[in-house]
Amino acid sequence: MHDRIRRAILSVPYGKVASYGSVARAAGYPGAPRMVARVLRQSEGLPWQRIVGAGGAIKCPGESGFEQRFRLQMEGVTFRGRRVDMKRHEHRFTKPPRKKAAESKAAKARQTRAANR
DNA sequence: ACTTTGACTTCGG
């Protein structure tokens, strides 16, 4: 399961961010955002700075939070006060490791809607 | 085997 989460995190492109919840869902574990955080701490070599709290909030405590913010800005991510400007940098997952007809249909509908919007 | 804890989320006040 760590792998799924890890891959989901790695799939977040440079200059974009994703919420713990999003990553969890994308990995196939909706309702387990806390594990995402756990993986981020244990596993090395991950773009941890791209993972933020719901609404773009920096959840890392102390210095880490400051560093995260700095790194994101380095990637061109803009901030709206204390949070990331999700309107521009929120990454939308596409659930790669999922292949059920119903789900891909739903995903497609979602993307269509997003495109229209 | 039980309780505590955490880089979370959502809902109310």
Next chain:
DNA sequence: TCCGAAGCCAAAG
């Protein structure tokens, strides 16, 4: 906008 309570999952103690 900020703070607290409840829900939730897995790893540690």
